[in-house]
Amino acid sequence: MNGFKRFSCLAAILALILVAGCAAKRPPQADWVYPKQVTIEEIKPLITVPNPEGVVIIDSRPYETKHVQGYIPTTKSIPTSKFDGMTDQLPKDKKTRLIFYCEGWECKLSHQSAFKAERLGYQNVQVFGGGYPEWVAEGEIPAIGVERLKEMMGKGDPFLLVDSRPAVKYAEGSIPGAVSIPDSAFDKFSGMLPRGKNVPLVFFCGGFDCPLSHKSAAKAKALGYKKIMIAEAGYPAWVKLYGAGAAAPAKSKADDGAMDATAFQKIIKENPKSIMLIDVRDEAEFKAGHLPTAVNIPVDQLEKKAATLPKDKPIVFICATGSRSGEAYYMMKDVRPDLKDVHYLEATTKFRKDGTCDITPNKK
Structure with a gap:
């Protein structure tokens, strides 16, 4: 066997191993598996501010131990364990596309919620089986709750907190320790970011309806930063949970x-x-x-x-x-x-x- 044939055989064997490895990540055929699935490539275009009309993506994991610690941005938290008591947070239109996810291929929570939604009469229900683990494994930017941000501060974790709102808003009050890099002036002030691309960056702005932190996070990713998070509940959630930050001297x-x-x-x-x-x-x-x-x-x-x-x-x-x-x-x-x-x-x-x-x- 010549070198080319040996190479071809090895390549074929490696391909089979990779395919087998990928297949192993998917759940076996079982009663608990919801049949209608979506891929991460279908999910990515839906992660926008505002959310696309007629689509709601739902995190089925527990709120305190999972969602707060990291989730797919712009998605809604309805834990499977609390699903029956939170049905009022589902859209009224039963034709709305509902996509559930949880902790990966072996996690049953999203499948359980999908079946429950179907029984409630929702006509367009799907599951993103890869869930949050696949999202981060693909190098996509995660969101975190302000509760985790508070924990990071308390532990003294090294990271840079960036307020993406306009400077006038930063002057009125911000999360303690944040630096002001308005998204509209990101290119001008990007030199304020750390030189090391592995230093964690956390961006925030004016809440779930504010896209500025998402835009700045994407710009930081394009610059090569590796550890980026979005505290997308932003300053309003911080004020609600922990009080307002100090403000600069106010204008008349x-x-x-x-x-x-x-x-x-x-x-x-x-x-x-x-x-x-x-x-x-x-x-x-x-x-x-x-x-x-x-x-x-x-x-x-x-x-x-x-x-x-x-x-x-x-x-x-x-x-x-x-x-x-x-x-x-x-x-x-x-x-x-x-x-x-x-x-x-x-x-x-x-x-x-x-x-x-x-x-x-x-x-x-």
């Missing part, structure tokens, strides 16, 4: 262009065309749902387009959490001081596809 209220949420809602209801409403979220977020009279200028494009903004009517910036809209306001103070009637909505806004929204004022 006369310099704050925050618009009262009640006044904003009155304008939108009675005379929406009396203002120029600029939605500074990303294009994908805008397409997923926005107010009918809003125009979309993402905050990272706003400075280039500042010269086109009119003087003949009030300008109001809006986003999902008040972070980017506030950044837009202060940006205009610098680059268009001639605009005297500029405001931003300091609120958390849930946009819907039909052009309506829910507005909750942010607590100061």
Whole structure:
């Protein structure tokens, strides 16, 4: 047998071993295995902020011991052990695509929840069998609960905590020990990141509806950082559990262009065309749902387009959490001081596809 044939045989044997190894990762045919499965390649495009319409991905593992410690970003925690008492957190539309996952191929929890959902009448139920272990094994960025972040601080674990919100939000208060690297200025301030690519990085911003920490984490990954996490519940969850962080000296209220949420809602209801409403979220977020009279200028494009903004009517910036809209306001103070009637909505806004929204004022 010549060298080429020997090489071919060895390659074939190795391929068989690899295939066998992969097959061993999958559960055997058994009654507990839910038949409808999805792959990690099908999952990846669904991990977005906001979540795709008509899809809910659910972590079936225990909350305290598993979900908080690490989970697939943007996914919802409904532990199988508490499923029956949490059915009110499932979508009302039984045609919604539900994807359950847990701790890998030998974990039965996601399968159990999938069968329960099917019995409740859900028509499009699936299981991601590889679950969280496959997500991290593939080098994808995990999310963690702020509870784990608190534990990491208490243990003195070496890591860098990054606040991806605009600097104005960081100045109002942040998680203790965090450094400010606004996502909109990530390239400019990326030199603040550690030189060692194995130093853990934890990014956070304004909560589950804020995409800034996700965007910054992806940029850090592109720079070669190996250990990245997203505390996606963010500063709002930290404040709720552990209290507000120290704030920098506040600017006078006369310099704050925050618009009262009640006044904003009155304008939108009675005379929406009396203002120029600029939605500074990303294009994908805008397409997923926005107010009918809003125009979309993402905050990272706003400075280039500042010269086109009119003087003949009030300008109001809006986003999902008040972070980017506030950044837009202060940006205009610098680059268009001639605009005297500029405001931003300091609120958390849930946009819907039909052009309506829910507005909750942010607590100061």
